[in-house]
Amino acid sequence: xxxxxxxxxxxxxxxxLSATSxxxxxxxxxxxxxxxxxxxxxxxxxxxxxxxxxxxxxxxKEKVKLAANAGFDxxxxxxxxxxxxxxxxxxxxxxxxEIRDLGLYVPSVIGLWGxxxxxxxxxxxxxxxxxxxxxxxxxxxxxxxxxxxxxxxxEPLDKKVAAWSYSQVCEMAKDYNLKPxxxxxxxxxxxxxxxxxxxxxxxxxxxxxxxxxxxxxMFLAGTxxxxxxxxRGDFIAIFQFADAGKEVEPILxxxxxxxxxxxGDGKIDLKAxxxxxxxxxxxxxxxxxxYNPEYRKREPVAFLEEAxxxxxxxxxxxx
Numbered sequence: 001x002x003x004x005x006x007x008x009x010x011x012x013x014x015x016x017l018s019a020t021s022x023x024x025x026x027x028x029x030x031x032x033x034x035x036x037x038x039x040x041x042x043x044x045x046x047x048x049x050x051x052x053x054x055x056x057x058x059x060x061k062e063k064v065k066l067a068a069n070a071g072f073d074x075x076x077x078x079x080x081x082x083x084x085x086x087x088x089x090x091x092x093x094x095x096x097x098e099i100r101d102l103g104l105y106v107p108s109v110i111g112l113w114g115x116x117x118x119x120x121x122x123x124x125x126x127x128x129x130x131x132x133x134x135x136x137x138x139x140x141x142x143x144x145x146x147x148x149x150x151x152x153x154x155e156p157l158d159k160k161v162a163a164w165s166y167s168q169v170c171e172m173a174k175d176y177n178l179k180p181x182x183x184x185x186x187x188x189x190x191x192x193x194x195x196x197x198x199x200x201x202x203x204x205x206x207x208x209x210x211x212x213x214x215x216x217x218m219f220l221a222g223t224x225x226x227x228x229x230x231x232r233g234d235f236i237a238i239f240q241f242a243d244a245g246k247e248v249e250p251i252l253x254x255x256x257x258x259x260x261x262x263x264g265d266g267k268i269d270l271k272a273x274x275x276x277x278x279x280x281x282x283x284x285x286x287x288x289x290x291y292n293p294e295y296r297k298r299e300p301v302a303f304l305e306e307a308x309x310x311x312x313x314x315x316x317x318x319x
Contacts, residue, residue, distance in 0.1 A: 038073055039308075042316040044278065046073035047308065048107060048238070048287035051081060054304075055296040060085050061095065068102035070304035075099065076238065076287050078110045082136040096141035107285045108181070108212070108238045109137040111146030116182060116191070116200065117165040118150055118157060130172065138176035144237040145173060146212055147180045149188050156190030163203035170206040181210035181237035186220035187255045193221045194228070201235070213277075214240035214289070216260055219268045222250045229276030236282045240289045241311065243268050257291040262307055263314040274318045286315055 038046045049072045051063045058066070060081040067075050082092055099106060112133055117123035137145050147169050149157055162182075169180045184197040191197065194213055201209035213228060213236060243266030245259040263270055274286075288311050295303060 039071070039312045039316070042312050043286075044319065045239070045282070045284065045286045045315065046107075047311055047315065048072060048074035048076050048285035049304070049307075050110070050240070050287050050289040051075055051077045052110070053288060053290045053295065053307070054300055058300065059088075061090070061098070064095070064099055064102065064104065066300050066304055068104055070301070070308050072104065072304075072308060074105050074107050074285050074287075076108050076110065076285075076289075077106065077140070079113070079133050079136060082109070082140060086136065092136055092139035093141075096139065100141065106140055106142040108144040108146055108287070109140065109142045111148045111183070112137075112169060112180065113148050114150045115147035115165060115169045115180070116149040116157065116162040118153060118155070119161060120164065122150075123161075123165045123168065127172075130169065134173060134176045134178060138178055142178065144179045144181050144210070145169075146237075147182050149185070149191055151188065154189070157188060157196075159190060159196065159200055159203065162191070162200045166200055166209070167204040167206055170204065170209070179208060179210060179237065181212045183212045183214070184217060184221075186217050186252055189253060192217075192252050194218055194223050198231075198235075210235055210237040212237050212240060214242075215268055215270060215273050216240070216242040216244055216257070216289070218273070219244050220248075220250050220256065221252060225269065225272035225276045227276075228273055229279040231280050233281035233283060236277075236280065236284065238284050239277055239282065239286050241270070241286050241315075242289050243270060258293055260290045260292050262290065262295075262310045263288070264310050270314050271317050274315060278318055286311070 037043060049067045054063050060077055064075060085095060086092060112130055114126055147166055166182055173180050182197045182201050184191050184194055186192050197211040201211050242260040243263050245261045246267050248256060248259050288307060
């Protein structure tokens with residue numbers, strides 16, 4: 001029995017247990033499979049697709065089927081896609097079941113915008129918005145939610161306030177059986193580096209605090225691969241993965257996400273980052289995250305075939 005058929009069989013056998021947490025069941029199934037290797041034995045980690053890699057003209061159901069047919073192990077959707085699915089009359093719980101029936105799972109959703117708030121007052125004003133997003137993310141069956149700052153602010157993010165905000169999100173997320181993780185972005189002042197997200201997560205004093213490393217933003221901020229190897233694997237929710245175009249140089253406070261390229265096509269020493277990721281004991285997803293408008297123009301079936309092939313080739317290089 002191959003992995004996809006096995007996952008489908010597990011999904012059917014657990015239907016009677018639907019009153020329990022969908023996320024909990026998903027995590028247990030994933031951990032049972034985690035003792036095996038992925039991508040026909042080629043990779044140590046499951047390979048995930050960030051759905052924003054594909055054209056915005058495609059709806060979430062179309063992206064799910066494309067990812068499954070291409071051979072990805074998981075998908076990482078965006079909250080706006082969840083909202084659009086609901087607004088069009090769809091059920092996120094039904095879509096979550098469809099995802100699992102196709103042999104995929106949802107390790108994380110992007111995200112809780114403004115969850116790393118600049119002030120306590122702003123955070124408190126947006127609690128209802130945060131809860132709405134958490135409900136959608138829970139309904140599709142995600143395990144984690146990415147906690148994101150507000151954009152377009154000139155002043156540096158106050159890490160003390162951000163740690164408080166992150167802690168509040170962690171408490172709220174318990175009601176939705178979600179595990180929040182803090183991100184970092186080269187263009188956000190005060191949150192440019194992995195060390196910034198780490199400080200926020202640790203200062204929250206949450207027992208299951210987590211962060212989301214990203215090879216592209218680590219490269220842009222000048223954070224080398226050895227820093228990654230000093231973390232513990234259970235401190236990492238998901239590992240976002242992309243190469244940098246050969247003309248890209250480390251830079252802060254400027255958005256250059258459009259210059260992400262397929263693994264192996266750029267200048268980042270991805271093998272060094274993956275080698276250090278392996279040292280941490282991390283057993284979650286490596287998520288391909290490309291916001292390159294040129295890729296979005298391509299025919300998606302052929303593009304995803306190439307994207308998965310190149311991703312697996314690089315990831316498999318560390319054994």
